[in-house]
Structure formats: C-alpha cells, structure tokens
Amino acid sequence: MREVDVAIIGAGPTGLFAAYYAGFRGLSVAVVDALPEPGGQVTAMYPEKVIYDVAGFPSIKGRDLVANLVVQAATFNPEYLLGVRAEKLSYQSGKPVLTLSGGTELACGSVLITGGLGSFTPRPLPAADSFVGNGIVFFVPHLADLAGQDVLIIGGGDSAFDWAQALAPLAASITLVHRREKFRAHAATVERVRKLPVRIVVNAEVTKIHGDGVVTGAEIVVKGGSAETVPVDTVVAALGFTADLGPLAEWGLDLDRRHILVDSTMATNLPRVFAAGDITEYKGKVRLIATGFGEAATAVNNAAVVIDPAAHLFPGHSSDAG
DSSP states (O other), X not given: OEEEEEEEEOXXXXXXXXXXXXXXXXXXXXXXXXXXXXXXXXXXXXXXXXXXXXXXXXXXXXXXXXXHHHHHHHTTOOEEEESOOEEXXXXXXXXXXXXXXXXXXXXXXXXXXXXXXXXXXXXXXXGGTTOOSBOEESSOSOGGGGTTOEEEEEOSSXXXXXXXXXXXXXXXXXXXXXXXXXXXXOHHHHHHHHTSSEEEEOSEEEEEEEESSBEEEEEEEETTSOEEEEEOSEEEEOOOEEEEOGGGGGTTOOEETTEXXXXXXXXXXXXXXXXXXXXXXXXXXXXXXXXXXXXXXXXHHHHHHHHOTTSOSOOOXXXXXX
16 A cells, blocks of 8 residues: 555646645645546646636636646656546545555545546537547647638537637638527627627527538528538537546535535545535635635645644745745
8 A cells, every 4th residue: 555645636727736735845745637647627628728817827728727737746746646536535544545446545644636527528419429420529629630620619608619719710610509599608708709700600509410421511400490501620519518526426525516515724524635626615615726726725734734733734935945
C-alpha cells in the first residue's frame, strides 16, 4: 500500500491548483483522474474556449490555463495517476484508504475531491442514431480541424454559442440550430454571435444526417415548415452532458443531488475528506473556476491541520517563501 499526504480526486483546474498549494504546504500529493490527461472538463470539452473570469488574465484559452496550472503544480512534483478512477473509500487506523480502478491502494492523510461535474457523457443526437461515420462531434478540441468547413452547431446553450463565436473566423459557413426561440446561453455571447456571419435557425430540429461514411449534409425542419437540406462537413452536437458522481455516490457522502455538501472549511461529513470546486454545494455557492481556486486553498489549509495538528492553519503567503 502506497502512502500520500493528500490524494486529490480530479485533475481539473481546481485539482491542479490544489496540487500546487498542497505542495507549497509541504505535503506529498497524488492526483487521480479517470481522463488520460490533466485538465478535466476544460481539456475534454472546451480547450479552445476563451475564459474571461480568471483573475489576472483578461482572457485565456482553456488549454493554456491548464498548461499553466500544470507548470505551477510541477514546482512540487505531484504524482499523477491518470486513466484510473477512485473506486472505494475505506479507513485504517482512522485514515482514508483509496482503492483505485487498477487495484492500487493509497493510504492518505486526507482526501480532497475536486471532481467538477463528476463522470460526464454527452447527450446523444437523435438524428445521428442511424448514421454511422465521421463528422459528428460533441466538442472541438482543435478549432483548426474545422477550418474551411461547413459547420452545423446544434444547441442553444453557452457551449453552442461559444463554438459559433470561436469558429466564425475559420469555418466556411456556420449554421446554428436550436429547437426553441429563447437561448440558455449568456445574453452577451448571443449578441456577439448575432453580429457574426452565423446563420441562426430557431424553433427547429435536425431530423436527418446525410452522408455515406462521412457527413455531407443535414435536414433541418422548422416548426410548422418544410424540410431544408444544408451542406455540412461537421456537426457539433452541443446538447449538453449528463453527469453523475460514479463510485463516489456510494461512499456515504452527504449530497444535494450530485453535489457534495461541505462546511466553511470545505470538509465533508466523512473524516479527513474535503471537497472543492464545482462538485461542492453550500449556501451562496457560485460555480466559477476562480471560486474553485479559493476553495482549494481553504481545503488544503484545513486538511494540513487535520494531518498534522501542530501545523498552522495559515502558513503565510507564498511570496514570503521567496
């Protein structure tokens, strides 16, 4: 059985900052994530998306934010256990023991859950059920892959409009289809997209995908109207994701649906188990990356005292160490 001071479950932005901060506190760290690379949903879903609400960065792409966080955490050499899940939580001598999907056991001074959405899968596109081939994606890891293409985006949320805005300078054409007249996306983003060469079709559905192994077109039906076939090279199905806590739901954590309830120290109801980031819930919770960073520092500082009662809750500012 391997030993580590803090096991961090989730390698998204909050988990990566927690890895840095735990290292700053002199704690050994293992970061566990089911995805094959760090970054969590930022890397998996919107690496090219520009993020505007991280302090100190007027704007930064998701991919670049993750890269910077990995470099920052590397200062203290955290261990990454990627492509595996945290399956079971047990206790020995009052301390947590994590069992991973590969069979590895980690004896932990503390566990910090920073799992974001938990396990997430894209919502399916019904029109694609009978289509077998290439050209249907649920997110766009590399914008350049769609340069010069006719792109059809389906959805009315933030992701749909973010992709439309990001792809507008690159794609040959963009058509955005939403089944309602009102959008869930942020109003300012919708207005920016309306000013771009993006065709927006509301009260409509994509009923059929055309192509022989590769997407060549799609059939759009407006409510009360006739079908229209448009040329398409790639369909971006931005229909959202379904998420669940996976094995964590069986650990005995106090939950509010799929969120973990924490107190002001970011502690859960389980001994030596803390949580931070989007996966947490408490009165007044605001789900921003910036919020997750502060929660990570709070969780690590309080975990440090649990691990070593002689430690100080607040060790001073990182600038003092220089």
